[in-house]
Amino acid sequence: MKPLLDVRGVSKRFGGVTANADITFDVNEGEILGIIGPNGAGKSTLFDLITGFQPMDSGRVQLDGRDITGMRPDRISALGIGRTFQKLKPFSDLTVTENVMVGALAGTADMKLARDQALECLAFVDLLEKRNSFARELSTGQRKRLELARALATRPRLILMDEVTGGVDQRTIPGLVELVLRLKEQGVTVVTIEHNMQVMMRLADRILALHAGRRIAFGAPEEVRAQPAVVDAYLGTVADAS
Amino acid sequence: MQGGTASMLEAAKAEHLWPRPPRWAMAIGAAAAALLLAYPFVFTSSFAHHTMILILLYALMAQSWNVVAGFSGQISLGHAIFFGLGAYSSTVLFAKYGVTPWAGLLVGVLLSAAAAVAIGVPTLRLRGHYFAIATLLIGSSVQIVFQRWEWVGAASGLYVPIERTSPWLYLQFHRSKVPYYYLMLAAAALGYLLVWKLRRSRFGFRLQALRDDHDAAASLGIAVARHKVLTFMISGAMMSVAGTFYGQYVLVLDPERLFSAEISILVLLMTVLGGSGTLWGPALGAAVLIPLSEYSRIWLGGTGRTVDLIIYGVLIVLVCMWRPSGLLSVFEERIRRRRTVS
The missing domain is CATH 3.40.50.300 (P-loop containing nucleotide triphosphate hydrolases)
Structure with missing residues (x-):
């Protein structure tokens, strides 16, 4: 193979x-x-x-x-190919959902669809509770999950x-x-x-x-x-x- | 996925895609819209009209600057270039060839967009301060060119020839400022509508992403350089529209004023004061700073020119101390944060 x-x-x-x-x-x-x-x-x-x-x-x-x-x-x-960074790079002035939407928008221009895909990725990394917080307010562990969700959203x-x-x-x-x-x-x-x-x-x-x-x-x-x-x-x- | 997560996901998907502003904010917005529509008949003095026309003009100019700085994160100090190009395009075409300023407006938009590409492609790779410095210097260079260029009147500038036959065709209203008022209101409203749509679009999301982090944006498939140049074009085009209307309003083009760094800095001050990256911040900044400068000029005569700048400075210092991200940004973030239903 x-x-x-x-x-x-x-x-x-x-x-x-x-x-x-x-x-x-x-x-x-x-x-x-x-x-x-x-x-x-x-x-x-x-x-x-x-x-x-x-x-x-x-x-x-x-x-x-x-x-x-x-x-x-x-x-x-x-x-x-998706990636995360060792030195985390969240979009600090966007909310958690908005961060992941940016990833989902790689595959669609439909904002509602991108939002729903973003929420699914957040559920996957268990960060749904923080969805309306700003990325800058998260702990390091949560930011890692956020980066992962964001990269996954690009499928x-x-x-x-x-x-x-x-x-x-x-x-x-x-x-x-x-x-x-x-x-x-x-x-x-x-x-x-x-x-x-x-x-x-x-x-x-x-x-x-x-x-x-x-x-x-x-x-x-x-x-x-x-x-x-x-x-x-x-x-x-x-x-x-x- | 556990049951808890599944039900939370359902609840999250049921939330509105875009957070709703609170009722009182909607009420303020409706009242402001009504006031703007009725304004020329409520306040009938020529001075009141003039001040509001300037506020609307600068609200549009500051929004244009906000598109580049607030959304894509590039601090431009050369935005007067596009303002001047807009004013000169319509005036040169009308004064020399009798072309209607409406066509001149379009030519200005195209020229400004082209200039934005010419300036943006080499300079937008520069990050942070270097882009600001480059645009400042290019802005001064363009001003010098227009001050020396005989064909467009060099340092003495150009006059828009008076034309009384068809006001709407030639965009000149000599009896009253009211038509100018509604024109500016319409132009500003269109500009704000555009930015409102932009913020809710894929393109707008991508801009805000690359503003916060270039590398992360690129890792999600965003062509960073292309997005920055495109944004600079949109912003330059908006500024150019304001330039054409300004030229038709004052009927005298002075390169000293049109291409001045002062204009570039004024739109920055307004946006930063009101909240860069917000929708209404630039309008708020214009609504605070323009009356300040107009009234201080009246109260203090010719010396008012410097006093208003001192007051600007104090205001900016105060905002930096209490609300470093601008007056409206905290408010907007509160709406975006919304209550999380779990």
């Missing part, structure tokens, strides 16, 4: 710093792919390259066989989620994990960046491990976790403790 997303030899340098060096991986339709790596490993940069927010130095990206390398972010979104085939459980309080993590699993049930393909290894082992069908901009492992979660390079770079302390 052809992969939904195919990333080949992607590289990016910022001045003297190599953010991504020759990264290759693919994502199959319907799976959850996890990306792990210590801070500065190049995870968020990789998202920016795939979604067109930064130009890549070399390499190419294909979505369902179509080359999307070098396209503008709005074009890539229109082709079916993406593939969603890239940057640290859904990062920076939120521990009690809300199980709910967020549950959310991602329900996404998968609905047939959305997910690529998620995650620091929390326990969360990742529960979620991911396959894992891509990065370190200093390079791919150090790629495969089934147990395999990746067992790789010495991964243990050294990222899991050293966890492995020692167990």
